[in-house]
Amino acid sequence: xxxxxxxxxxxxxxxxxxxxxxxxxxxxxxxxxxxxxxxxxxxxxxxxxxxxxxxxxxxxxxxxxxxxxxxxxxxxxxxxxxxxxxxxxxxxxxxxxxxxxxxxxxxxxxxxxxxxxxxxxxxxxxxxxxxxxxxxxxxxxxxxxxxxxxxxxxxxxxxxxxxxxxxxxxxxxxxxxxxxxxxxxxxxxxxxxxxxxxxxxxxxxxxxxxxxxxxxxxxxxxxxxxxxxxxxxxxxxxxxxxxxxxxxxxxxxxxxxxxxxxxxxxxxxxxxxxxxxxxxxxxxxxxxxxxxxxxxxxxxxxxxxxxxxxxxxxxxxxxx
Amino acid sequence: xxxxxxxxxxxxxxxxxxxxxxxxxxxxxxxxxxxxxxxxxxxxxxxxxxxxxxxxxxxxxxxxxxxxxxxxxxxxxxxxxxxxxxxxxxxxxxxxxxxxxxxxxxxxxxxxxxxxxxxxxxxxxxxxxxxxxxxxxxxxxxxxxxxxxxxxxxxxxxxxxxxxxxxxxxxxxxxxxxxxxxxxxxxxxxxxxxxxxxxxxxxxxxxxxxxxxxxxxxxxxxxxxxxxxxxxxxxxxxxxxxxxxxxxxxxxxxxxxxxxxxxxxxxxxxxxxxxxxxxxxxxxxx
Numbered sequence: 313x314x315x316x317x318x319x320x321x322x323x324x325x326x327x328x329x330x331x332x333x334x335x336x337x338x339x340x341x342x343x344x345x346x347x348x349x350x351x352x353x354x355x356x357x358x359x360x361x362x363x364x365x366x367x368x369x370x371x372x373x374x375x376x377x378x379x380x381x382x383x384x385x386x387x388x389x390x391x392x393x394x395x396x397x398x399x400x401x402x403x404x405x406x407x408x409x410x411x412x413x414x415x416x417x418x419x420x421x422x423x424x425x426x427x428x429x430x431x432x433x434x435x436x437x438x439x440x441x442x443x444x445x446x447x448x449x450x451x452x453x454x455x456x457x458x459x460x461x462x463x464x465x466x467x468x469x470x471x472x473x474x475x476x477x478x479x480x481x482x483x484x485x486x487x488x489x490x491x492x493x494x495x496x497x498x499x500x501x502x503x504x505x506x507x508x509x510x511x512x513x514x515x516x517x518x519x520x521x522x523x524x525x526x527x528x529x530x531x532x533x534x535x536x537x538x539x540x541x542x543x544x545x546x547x548x549x550x551x552x553x554x555x556x557x558x559x560x561x562x563x564x565x566x567x568x569x570x571x572x573x574x575x576x577x578x579x580x581x582x583x584x585x586x587x588x589x590x591x592x593x594x595x596x597x598x599x600x601x602x603x604x605x606x607x608x609x610x611x612x613x614x615x616x617x618x619x620x621x622x623x624x625x626x627x628x629x630x631x632x
Numbered sequence: 633x634x635x636x637x638x639x640x641x642x643x644x645x646x647x648x649x650x651x652x653x654x655x656x657x658x659x660x661x662x663x664x665x666x667x668x669x670x671x672x673x674x675x676x677x678x679x680x681x682x683x684x685x686x687x688x689x690x691x692x693x694x695x696x697x698x699x700x701x702x703x704x705x706x707x708x709x710x711x712x713x714x715x716x717x718x719x720x721x722x723x724x725x726x727x728x729x730x731x732x733x734x735x736x737x738x739x740x741x742x743x744x745x746x747x748x749x750x751x752x753x754x755x756x757x758x759x760x761x762x763x764x765x766x767x768x769x770x771x772x773x774x775x776x777x778x779x780x781x782x783x784x785x786x787x788x789x790x791x792x793x794x795x796x797x798x799x800x801x802x803x804x805x806x807x808x809x810x811x812x813x814x815x816x817x818x819x820x821x822x823x824x825x826x827x828x829x830x831x832x833x834x835x836x837x838x839x840x841x842x843x844x845x846x847x848x849x850x851x852x853x854x855x856x857x858x859x860x861x862x863x864x865x866x867x868x869x870x871x872x873x874x875x876x877x878x879x880x881x882x883x884x885x886x887x888x889x890x891x892x893x894x895x896x897x898x899x900x901x902x903x904x905x906x907x908x909x910x911x912x913x914x915x916x917x918x
Contacts, residue, residue, distance in 0.1 A: 334734045340808035341733040348725030349739065351778040355759065356746050362755030376758075421651075424644050439904060440652050446896050448837030450855045454862045454889055455658045458679070465661055468677045497654065505907065529637070554748060562840055566863060580753065587754040588844065600752030611748065 366598035371591070386598040396599060398574065399582035403603075406559040406578060409488045414495050415552065418503030419545065423537070425504065426511045441501025449562035452498050456490075457481055481567070484575035491563060506544055514540035546623045554611035557603045579603045659893070666690050666886035673882050690887035699849065700857055700888065706769060707836055707853040711895075714773040714835040719828055721778050722786055727812050730790035731798070746780040753844070760845055771845035772838060772853065779834070782827045789823040790816060826906040829899060836895060854892050861888055 335342075366386055368379040390396045421441070428434040444452065459465045460480035467477040480490060514536065522532050561580040568576040577585075579599055587596020618624070661679050667690075668676075668683040694700045725743070729736050751759075756775065765771040793816060801811045817824070839855035846852060860866050862885045 331734075338734045341728040341731065342735070344724040344728040344808070344812070345735075345739055346724075347721040348743075348778050348783075351721055351774070352742055352746065354763070355756070355775045355778075356751060357742075359751035359755040359759045360749065362758055363752060365755070365758070421647075424647060427644070428648075437648055437652060439901075440655050442904070442907060443897075443900060444655055446833050446837075446900060447893065448839055448855055448858075450839045450858045450863065451837075451889065451892055454858055455662065457863060458662060458886075458889075459658050463678055465658075465679045468679060472677055500651075558750075565843070566859065569864065583753045584844075588757055593754055593758070597752060597754040600754055604749060604752060608749065 363597055363601050365594050366601045368594055370594045370597075372593070382594075386594045387602065389595065390598055390602065393595075395577065395586075396582055399577040399579050399599075402575070403557055403559055403578040406488055406491055407556045409492050410495060410559065411552065411556065413489075413492045414500075415549070417496055417500045419507050419541070421500055422504040422507035422511060423533075426508060438501070441504070443501075444498045445502035447498070449498075449560075450566060452494055453563070453566050456494055456497075482570050484571045487567075487571050487575050490567075491560065494563060495560070506548070507541060510541045510544040511537065543624055546618050546621075550611060550614040550618060553614045554607050556610060557607050662886050662889050662893075666883055666890045668883060670881065670883065678882055690881075690883040691891075693884055694887050694891065699852070700854075700861075700891075702850055703852045703854045703857045704891065706772075706851055707855070710769060710772045710838070710853060711832050711835040714777065715828055715832045717773065718777045718779070718782075718831040718835075719824065722783050722827060722831075723812075723817070723824070725778070726783055726786035726790055727816055730787050730793075731795075743780050743783055747784075757844055766845055767848045767851060768845075769851055772841050773835070775841060776834060776838065779831070782830055786820075786823060786827055789820060793819055822906055825903055829903045829906075832899070833896060854888075858888055858892050861885065 362376070365376060365379065367381055367383060368376075369382050369385075370376065370379040425434060425437065428437070447455075457464060461467070462477060462479060462482065464481075466480075471477055480486070483490075518536050519532055522536060527535065557579055559578050559580075561578075561584075564576045564578050564581050565584070568581065580603075583596045583600045583603075586599065587593050590596075661681060664680045664683050665673060665678075667686040667688070668680040669685060669687050669689075672680055672684055725739075729740050729743075760766060760771050760775065763774075765774065797815055797819075798811055801815050806814070837855060838853065839859065842853050842856050843859075846856070865885075
């Protein structure tokens with residue numbers, strides 16, 4: 313990792329200029345902030361306030377100012393709603409699958425690629441594995457369908473050789489594996505970049521002296537490589553925890569028809585079908601809000617734990 | 633160091649080969665099938681690895697379909713206009729916040745928060761509706777015109793520009809606008825290219841916003857066509873007339889996939905060298 317850029321020593325940093333003179337000095341910079349500030353306001357902060365409808369009985373013929381407040385009623389309704397509970401359970405299952413099966417993959421792949429000897433081969437491989445990250449989910453699922461679908465490439469092959477076709481894409485029992493498989497295909501390569509950088513920053517002389525002391529391949533990996541990557545691993549784990557309930561809206565909505573709503577219903581699709589399609593805006597917003605709050609609490613807890621373990625986490629700055 | 637162990641080397645080679653094949657073969661099959669003739673596809677049972685007599689018939693068909701043609705236009709417009717606009721907003725904000733300015737800390741926090749929260753689907757929908765953007769092409773552009781991650785990469789790059797350069801320009805009497813235009817931008821071509829690519833890919837791939845905000849088929853971007861035409865297998869005319877018809881032939885489906893894929897594959901090689909740099913600054917300094 314490269315060192316953080318030093319804070320620019322700027323002449324503007326003179327302490328305690330009056331507001332007026334600072335305004336006069338910085339007005340052009342403030343003008344430059346306007347488009348971004350407007351975008352943030354319109355498409356982030358006002359919508360966040362819009363979550364107030366989760367506490368209202370909001371229907372589109374009201375304006376948001378007229379809708380009657382109902383307190384936590386919508387949340388009570390949520391926990392009594394079987395579909396919500398189903399979507400919550402599914403979300404947790406898929407999140408667990410992703411965390412356990414997908415999270416280690418980029419780390420493992422980074423270790424493999426880092427040990428590749430030929431720089432040309434390494435480069436070629438990197439170009440190939442980064443590519444799927446840039447394909448849309450629609451495209452990824454279309455490709456999976458063409459390869460693994462009922463009439464897809466693999467099944468054509470199986471059938472023409474006298475085997476039975478395998479319903480990869482439509483079997484609701486193995487849907488969690490399919491979801492992880494798609495994520496792995498799309499993002500393992502991309503996820504590896506940051507671990508490669510962490511590996512490149514480990515001082516090679518550590519390995520040499522460990523080898524001189526008689527440490528074998530696996531001892532070196534355990535005592536040097538893993539500790540060297542640990543801060544990055546912890547950081548990404550925390551960030552993943554924050555998003556854990558966002559298991560992938562597009563993936564689920566696109567494959568809902570193939571495996572059935574019971575299997576593919578997650579919190580995001582519940583929000584969508586209840587709110588936008590079903591017209592129960594307040595319920596949809598309440599589900600979304602519950603999800604956001606739980607996600608944030610998870611990040612805070614994970615970050616706290618990281619601090620207790622002596623790691624930096626996300627917001628204590630970098631180790632220097 | 634000691635010699636690499638033989639089984640480990642074989643295991644690694646196997647993993648690397650298997651991953652490469654899993655990525656390259658599907659793309660190859662899709663392109664080949666889109667070029668193959670109907671007879672060859674039928675004989676091969678649906679998919680072709682190497683077309684014997686390549687034909688552009690499938691492409692001719694989809695380009696003469698108004699729905700597909702228009703969707704490509706919509707996607708191209710959204711991508712080009714969206715990327716330019718997003719770069720403008722991001723560059724302005726990133727430059728302003730790369731120097732200590734009045735209110736800079738507050739604004740920075742306001743951006744950072746967007747990385748950890750999301751307003752949620754329903755409030756976003758209501759906001760877009762409130763602004764009168766439903767069924768407007770702008771609903772595909774404006775909500776994603778500023779992405780926090782891209783801002784952070786851009787800002788770290790600007791912070792790395794030596795402040796002596798900027799001070800010198802200021803002493804020469806240049807205003808902030810002018811410094812941005814004549815000093816900072818020319819030094820930042822690489823990062824602008826990467827962030828531009830990230831935005832462009834995002835706009836080209838956007839499916840979710842289109843599904844949410846666009847119900848009028850004549851405003852569908854290509855990803856929506858891909859969904860209804862390839863994943864759901866509904867035929868074009870069925871979509872247009874509301875009647876059931878035979879699903880599209882294999883080569884036409886594959887041609888739609890290729891058309892959605894082509895722009896990404898085309899720009900990919902040019903920008904690849906900047907990726908790791910951009911991603912790492914974004915992730916570490918974020």
